[in-house]
Amino acid sequence: MKIKSIIILPALSILVFSMVISCKRDQNVVNVYSGRHYQVDEQLFREFTMQTGIRVNLVKADTDQLINRLELEGKNSPADLFITADAGRMVQAKEKGLLQPMDVDLITRFAPPSLRDPDNFWTGFTKxxxxxxxxxxxxxxxxxxxxxxxxxxxxxxxxxxxxxxxxxxxxxxxxxxxxxxxxxxxxxxxxxxxxxxxxxxxxxxxxxxxxxxxxxxxxxxxxxxxxxxxxxxxxxxxxxxxxxxxxxxxxxxxxxxINISGIAITAHASNRQNAQQLIDFLLSKPAQIAFAEENFEYPVNMNVEWPELLREWGEFKSDTLPxxxxxxxxxxxxxxxxxxxxx
Known part of the structure; x- marks a missing residue:
């Protein structure tokens, strides 16, 4: 996959990448549309590439704009993964038919039911x-x-x-x-x-x-x-x-x-296996520790201990409404x- 150009549209506040796909499936890439804007994400994406050899092509923009883009692109969308900083937009993306179910082995072991979709179309990875x-x-x-x-x-x-x-x-x-x-x-x-x-x-x-x-x-x-x-x-x-x-x-x-940052595989992902690998990586203990220590978010992985600052804030009862x-x-x-x- 080649990135031909980056066009910045101030009125839309969105980066528009013109992507040319040289073949139907590139075994060494995963394309991510993300509504998050945190340095820790990019650090973890680099670590994922070092561990797996899979490159992460990242498009960052407002979540509503990314949903609109996925709708406009339809089956031609290069996106494999969709990331939001809010549960509500992930629910909307599912309702619009923009997502597909994920493999659930690690997800169901790490993420509590209230923080993920009951049909496994998305999961929280931080809260x-x-x-x-x-x-x-x-x-x-x-x-x-x-x-x-x-x-x-x-x-x-x-x-x-x-x-x-x-x-x-x-x-x-x-x-x-x-x-x-x-x-x-x-x-x-x-x-x-x-x-x-x-x-x-x-x-x-x-x-x-x-x-x-x-x-x-x-x-x-x-x-x-x-x-x-x-x-x-x-x-x-x-x-x-x-x-x-x-x-x-x-x-x-x-x-x-409680709210989450959520992650999902897009409906027309060409690199589904790579997308699933990145989801599993972000739910892993090292990545969850990084989100907690670097961005002060609570880990979704129930096996990860909170860092010192979060412990100082104290334990609390969360609203468990799904x-x-x-x-x-x-x-x-x-x-x-x-x-x-x-x-």
């Missing part, structure tokens, strides 16, 4: 918790309890959270709909908007920085962003991270919302965001 981050000088831990409690008057003008266009918030909203139904989910979203310290802006790290700046007091954040702050090359970011604490909500009922069930609530969640005025 993250959507938690509360707070400054203990302004918030006492006993003030915090559940996602639902953020609607009370105690949090008026104190909540920081990113846009409704963010996939992590969309999947969190889907979990609220699954737990309470559409009516109560709309009430929840409406009150959270009323309690926001500022209109949603920036990424999860920006929400934590806004706490440090005194804009608000509690932020809804994915755990690994705190790890990135604490290990940032920027000393100011490290200092901000050290000022904050993490709280795992809903420990007395359904548990803290993530494949959240996909059907994504559309309802987007309507609720709009109705609630959550920009």
């Amino acid at each position: 993250r918790a959507r938690v509360f981050v707070y400054n203990p000088e302004r918030v006492k831990p006993d003030e915090l309890s559940t996602y639902e409690d953020l609607t009370t008057d105690n949090w008026e003008g104190r909540i920081l959270v990113r846009s409704s266009q963010n996939h992590y918030n969309q999947t969190l909203m889907a979990s609220i709909v699954a737990a309470h139904g559409q009516k109560e989910a709309l009430n929840w979203a409406t009150k959270v908007v009323e309690n926001m310290a500022q209109p949603p802006r920036g990424n999860d790290r920006d929400q934590v920085k806004a706490i440090a700046a005194g804009t608000g007091d509690v932020a809804i954040v994915n755990t690994y962003y705190m790890g990135l702050l604490l290990h940032s090359p920027n000393s100011e970011e490290r200092n901000i991270g050290r000022q904050m604490k993490i709280f795992f909500p809903n420990q007395e009922d359904r548990g803290t919302h 993530l494949e069930k959240l996909g059907k609530y994504l559309h309802d969640g987007m309507i609720i965001f709009n109705q609630a005025g959550w920009n």
Whole structure:
């Protein structure tokens, strides 16, 4: 396989590779479409190539754009593997017929059922918790309890959270709909908007920085962003991270919302065996340790011990609602965001 050119389209924020396939099957390559943008992924892909001789051709873009691309390419798609940073988009890709079942031997031994598709079309390979981050000088831990409690008057003008266009918030909203139904989910979203310290802006790290700046007091954040702050090359970011604490909500009922990064074999993969090898590699103990130590994500492999930082954050109860069930609530969640005025 040859890469003829790379065209950058700013309006789409997507790398478009013009691929010429010299034969139907190249035994030494696997083509990956990925919605993740982390250095540890590329490090592991290089390690996979060193171990197997199989080259990894990587296309990175927004997950929704990659789904659209897979649909447009159809049977002519060069992609063998599809990677997302969100369970909801993996469910959508399956529903659109863009995936095929995987070999399940290692997957069923390593990944718990709630973090993979029941028909084996996809599996999580890392997970993250959507938690509360707070400054203990302004918030006492006993003030915090559940996602639902953020609607009370105690949090008026104190909540920081990113846009409704963010996939992590969309999947969190889907979990609220699954737990309470559409009516109560709309009430929840409406009150959270009323309690926001500022209109949603920036990424999860920006929400934590806004706490440090005194804009608000509690932020809804994915755990690994705190790890990135604490290990940032920027000393100011490290200092901000050290000022904050993490709280795992809903420990007395359904548990803290969990999301995954997912991986799947595409419906028209030409290099299926190579794709399966890469999936098994990413679920292996060394790769899972790398995700946890380098990107501060929780390992999906149940046999892998958490690194020191994750252990310091503490054990917690996770929401065990199968993530494949959240996909059907994504559309309802987007309507609720709009109705609630959550920009």
